[in-house]
Amino acid sequence: MNDKQKDLIQKFAALGSLIALTAIFATTSEAFFTVNNAMTVALQVTSIALLGIGATCVIITGGIDLSVGSVLALAGVAAALAVKELGLPVPLAMLIGILVGTACGFINGILVTRMKLPPFIATLGMMMVARGIALEITGARAVSGLGDAFGELGNGALFRIVTIGDDGFPNVTFPGIPYPVILMVVIAIAVSLMLTRTVLGRHIYSVGSNVEAARLSGVNVTRVTNFTYILSGTLAGLTGCVLMSRLVTAQPNEGIAYELDAIASAVIGGTSLIGGVGTISGTAIGAFVIGILRNGLNMNGVSAFTQQIIIGLVILGTVWIDQLRNRR
Numbered sequence: 001m002n003d004k005q006k007d008l009i010q011k012f013a014a015l016g017s018l019i020a021l022t023a024i025f026a027t028t029s030e031a032f033f034t035v036n037n038a039m040t041v042a043l044q045v046t047s048i049a050l051l052g053i054g055a056t057c058v059i060i061t062g063g064i065d066l067s068v069g070s071v072l073a074l075a076g077v078a079a080a081l082a083v084k085e086l087g088l089p090v091p092l093a094m095l096i097g098i099l100v101g102t103a104c105g106f107i108n109g110i111l112v113t114r115m116k117l118p119p120f121i122a123t124l125g126m127m128m129v130a131r132g133i134a135l136e137i138t139g140a141r142a143v144s145g146l147g148d149a150f151g152e153l154g155n156g157a158l159f160r161i162v163t164i165g166d167d168g169f170p171n172v173t174f175p176g177i178p179y180p181v182i183l184m185v186v187i188a189i190a191v192s193l194m195l196t197r198t199v200l201g202r203h204i205y206s207v208g209s210n211v212e213a214a215r216l217s218g219v220n221v222t223r224v225t226n227f228t229y230i231l232s233g234t235l236a237g238l239t240g241c242v243l244m245s246r247l248v249t250a251q252p253n254e255g256i257a258y259e260l261d262a263i264a265s266a267v268i269g270g271t272s273l274i275g276g277v278g279t280i281s282g283t284a285i286g287a288f289v290i291g292i293l294r295n296g297l298n299m300n301g302v303s304a305f306t307q308q309i310i311i312g313l314v315i316l317g318t319v320w321i322d323q324l325r326n327r328r
Contacts, residue, residue, distance in 0.1 A: 013270075013321070014268050014269050014270060014282060014285045014286055014289060014318075015285055017268075017289055018285055018288055018289050018292065021289065021292050021293060021296060022292060024296070025292065025295075025296030025299065025300070028296070028299075028300055029296065029299040029300060031299060032295070032296060032299055035175065036175055037295070039175050039176075039177070039178060039181075040295070041288070041291050041292055041295045042178065042181045042184075042291075043178045043180060043181060043246075044291050044294070044295065045184075045287045045288055045290075045291035046178075046180040046181060046183070046184045046239075046242065047072075047239050047242070047243055047258065047261075048258075048261045048262060048265050048287040048290055048291060049184050049188065049265065049283070049284055049287035049288075050183075050184055050187065050235050050238060050239045050242075051068050051069075051072070051232075051235060051236060051239055051258055051259070051261070051262035051265075052261075052262045052263075052265035052266050052269075052283045052284075052286065052287050053187060053188060053191050053235060053280055053283060053284075054068065054228075054231050054232030054233070054234075054235035054236060054262070055068065055232060055259075055262040055263050055265075055266045055283075056266045056269075056271050056278045056279075056280060056283045057191070057195070057204060057228040057231055057232065058119075058228045058229060058232050059208075059263070059266055059271050059272075059273060059275065059278060060195075060204055060205060060208045060228070060271065060275055060276065060277070060278045061204055061207045061208045061224065061225050061228050061275060062207070062208045062211065062274065062275030062276070063112060063119035063225065063228065063229070063275075064119045064120055064123060064263070064273075065108065065119070065123045065229065065232045065233075065259065065262075066120065066123040066124050066126075066127050066259050067104065067108060067123040067124075067126035067127040067130060067233075067236075067259065068232060068233075068235075068236040068239075068255075068258060068259045068262055069127070069236075069255035069256055069257060069258035069259045070126070070127045070128070070129075070130035070131035070134065070255065071100075071101050071104045071105070071126070071130045071233055071236040071237065071240070072101075072236045072237070072239050072240035072243065072254065072255035072258060073130070073131060073134045073240060073251070073252055073253065073254045073255045074100055074101075074104070074130040074131070074133055074134040074240070075097040075098065075100045075101040075104075075236065075237035075238075075239075075240035075241060076097060076240035076241060076243060076244035076250050076251070076254060076255075077134050077137065077138050077143055077244070077250040077251075077252050078096055078097045078100045078137075079093045079094050079096060079097030079100075079240070079241050079244065079250070080093070080143040080146055080150070080244055080249075080250030081137065081138070081143060081250070082096045082097070083146055083147070083150055084143060084145065084146060090147075090149045090150050090152070090153075093150075094153065094241045094245075097237055097238075097240055097241040097244075098234060098237040098238050098241060099237070100237055101233045101234050101235070101236045101237015101238065101240065102230055102233050102234045102237060103233070104126060104130055104233045104236070104237075105229045105230040105231065105232050105233015105234060105236070106226070106229070106230050106233065107126065108122055108123055108126050108229040108232075108233060109225060109226035109227075109228075109229035109230055110226070111125070111126075112225060112229065113221075113222040113225050113226055114222075127259070131252075134252040135252045135253075138250070138252045140252060140253075141252075142249050142250060142251050142252070143249065143250035144248075144249045144250075146248055146249065146250070148248075150244075150245055150248055151245050151246070151248035152179075152245070153179055153180070153241065153242060153245040154179070154180060154242050154243065154244070154245030154246030154247070154248075155178075155245070155246060155248075156178070156179045157175060157176030157177055157178045157179065158176055158177045158178075158179065158182060159176045159177055160175060160176030161176070180242045180246070183238075183242065187235070187238075188280050188281075188284055191231075191280050192279070192280035192281060195279070195280060200224070200227070203219045203220075203224045204224055204227075204228060205276060206219055207219060207221055207224050207225060207275075208275030208276035208277075209275065209276035210276075239258075240254075240255065243255070261287075261290060264286065264290060264311070264314075264315045264318075265283050265286035265287040265289075265290055266278060266282075266283045266286060267286070267315065267318050267319055268285075268286030268289050268290070268314065268315070268318045269281075269282030269283040269284070269285050269286030269287075270282040270286075271283065273319065289314075290311060293307075293310065293311060293314070294307060294311070297310065
């Protein structure tokens, strides 16, 4: 087997795993292969995928962002408090939440590029600070009573078909495509085009491949690195708003360990932890691998603790394969 064949196998390993998991769970549970369950999986995957897209860009540059779970919570409660305490319209409050995420990403970028802190330490510190602020401003209590308008983004759907039955009650004929899923697809396509079709995208890959060579070639390494952390923070803020909208309640403890899912989705999709390699399509596949794995195991009555073990083993296996590829 030559190197080209090995690269093709590694490239499509995640897709093959996704197809295999779908086939296995479709045979073990009759409810798995239904429209309703497909929409449920897509909705559950949204948070992992959005965070994973930001994580992919950061990892391609050779960095890491451990703060997205806490930034998600801070952005979500900021949007909720803007509605409840300040009486702002929901769209403006959501924008404030997203900007909070952007600010956190900007600070991460400054810590890494200007203060020269290792990305692991810089984002670990932000993880603790953001979580602490979220707990402090809410008194460690959930923010509720946000109204139906706050839940529209997370619970609304496009093309939903509802009919009135003979008993006079509404029946959902087709659940529709959830707004968060549409948002995920649009952002995935936009960031993928940015990485593959723009100068900025080429610079992101060049920084991760060889930072000194990129600098000598005229790439503004500081600006490019800052951009990836800002993008990651912005997507974390957006994810927080979407997630809190789905719950119609802002939980300051939401998003714990989400950063691990984001990094796992990127790695499973072929993003290399040493930088320079990664695609958004691969990350999307990795997110669906995690989502379908959890959904299928739930349907088969597997405990949450066993699920953690299985997903952990999957992550270890994919990182090991990545290390073998790098050694070669």
